Amino acid sequence: GQNIDQPTEMTATEGAIVQINCTYQTSGFNGLFWYQQHAGEAPTFLSYNVLDGLEEKGRFSSFLSRSKGYSYLLLKELQMKDSASYLCATTDSNYQLIWGAGTKLIIKP
């Protein structure tokens, strides 16, 4: 079957680093995506990985290992505004997105 797992909730401290993990099982693979969703707002695209390795974009980095069906989103120098839900998603062989339930990240001062 098709499945994406990510932790339900995480807590981190302002200024610190946090890693949000995502494991997936899909029929076919055409990329892994991370989205950010603040409470009451629309999800916004953060990153896309299709090859193994680390993609860095400012304070945010995303890693992919296709052989392990594993990805993580790394957030550095955490700010209070990073408090949000982070959604992991991957595309199946029909290019349709399969979504995880999201990880709610709580940042404390």
Added chain:
Amino acid sequence: ETGVTQTPRHLVMGMTNKKSLKCEQHLGHNAMYWYKQSAKKPLELMFVYSLEERVENNSVPSRFSPECPNSSHLFLHLHTLQPEDSALYLCASSQGLENTGELFFGEGSRLTVL
């Protein structure tokens, strides 16, 4: 002007009512989507339109009826809904079906069915 606009933002309706949700995208995209988002659950894809033609209908009950009159507009017509249909309904667009991973979402319509 935001890329994807949804109206209304909030809707309360009884089980016998008929209402519609509206979505408009100003990005020149060719594909549009309706998603349902319930608390602590993954986003559920409901419908996909490409160049105004429906290409995906994920076993959605007939009480939800989509309409795509042109590539910029998408509607979701609602009738005889159930309380379990209460959720956030998100509209999204992408350049094309091959770009389903990079979606641009609207703010959503929060639906409450009494």
